[in-house]
Amino acid sequence: MGLVPAQAPPPMTPLAGGVSSDIWRVDLPAGTVCVKRALPRLKVAAVWEAPVERNRYEWEWLREAGRIAPSSVPRLVAHDVEAGCFVMGFLDPAAHPLWKAQLRDGVASETTARAVGKRLTAIHGATAGRADVRARFATDDIFYAIRLEPYLVATAARHPDLAERLHAIVARTAGTKHALVHGDVSPKNILIGPDGPIFLDAECAWYGDPAFDLAFCLNHLLLKCLWTPAATAAFLRSFDALAETYLAGxxxxxxxxxxxxxxxxxxxxxxxxxxxxxxxxxxxxxxxxERVRRTARPLIANPPATLAAVREAWAEALPGSVQ
Structure with a gap:
């Protein structure tokens, strides 16, 4: 990529937090950057392999999202398709805290949740119905390999009585083509910057069903109730704020x-x-x-029509039945 002379490698520090890529902090004379390279096998207990060309689609997602909402992505520096890696600007954690870290500490801001919902629906809306974007992100095989199979298909194997329902959800999701999907809208991939949420880690980028991004993000707000129980009410309010803001757009x-x-x-x-x-x-x-299973299984067997119904079922299952 021509950023540094080969004979003088700069200081490089591996960064933690991801299972699908190697990420380094690199201190260049002109400033600090991050270098990201996709791995062929993810760093999880189960065997989980995925095409490394997803790195290229992540770069393209960041470019597209940056055109729509410039402050929603890091500064892009360089991309090497053959090496399967790209370089982006390094964002100081002091000014760009990770949303997951805030939630872990019980800081669940409805303002932040609304901002995430608003920014996400803006990206979906700006790419909806665009044949050019659909053609550039025809990544069905990658999305299946790193989202539908390890999440829903693998879960169906563990719950055979729900397999038909879960496979039907997979089929409908795979067949829905409305907008550009990030695919991993998780608090671990969202920095809270001075100008709003910044999305990272778009390796799952796909032109498909925007409902996946919404559900994927809301899922984490429900799960956090088990991580930081004292903030349960705030997590559920954030769930409502994000869902309502997104759907309004x-x-x-x-x-x-x-x-x-x-x-x-x-x-x-x-x-x-x-x-x-x-x-x-x-x-x-x-x-x-078991609490998660007892809540989820009936909702899979008899699917609700609204997100509020899922939220209410989980609230009732929690200690003290927080509403």
Whole structure:
């Protein structure tokens, strides 16, 4: 990429936090950057392999999102397709805290949740119905390999009585083509910057069902109730704020239809985070895993039409029945 002379490698520090890529902080004379390279096998307990060309689509997602909302992505520096890596600006954690870290500490701001929902719906809306974007992100195989299979298909194998329902959700999600999807809208991939949320880690970029992004993000707000129970009420308010703000911005299709797809996806993703290939690291007690299963399974068997129905079922399942 020509950023440094080969004979004088700069200081490089590996960064933690991801399972699908190697990421380094690199201190260049002109400033600090991050270098990211996709791995062919993800760093999880189960065997989980994925095409490394996803790095190229991540770069393209960041470029597209940056055109729509410039402050929603890091500064892009360089991209090497053959090496399967790209370089982006380094964002100081002091000024760009990780949303996941805030939630872990019980800081659940409805303002932040609304900002995430608003920015996400802006990206979806600006790419909805665009044939040029759809052609550039025809990544169905990658999305299946790193999202649908390890989450929903793998969970179906653990719950055979729900397999038909989960496979139907997979088929509908895979067949829905409305907008550019990030695919990993998780608090661990969102920095809270001075100018709003900044999205990272778009390796799952795909032109498909925007309901997946909405459900994927909301899922984390439900799960955090088990990580930091004292902030449960705030997490549920953030869930409401994000969902309401996002849905208010949906103009490319009937809001009720998108919400229904998200409401069907959400219980499956919820169950997947204890029984799929990528269980969340902070749910370690079997009693908590069972609480997730008891909530998710009936909702998969009898899918709700609204996100509020999923949220209410989870609130009732929590100690003290927080509403």
């Amino acid at each position: 949906v103009e490319w299709e009937a809001r009720a239809l998108l919400e229904e797809r998200a409401a069907h996806l959400l219980p499956g993703l919820f169950l997947a985070r204890v029984d799929g290939k990528s269980p969340v690291e902070y749910i370690t007690a079997e009693a908590d895993r």
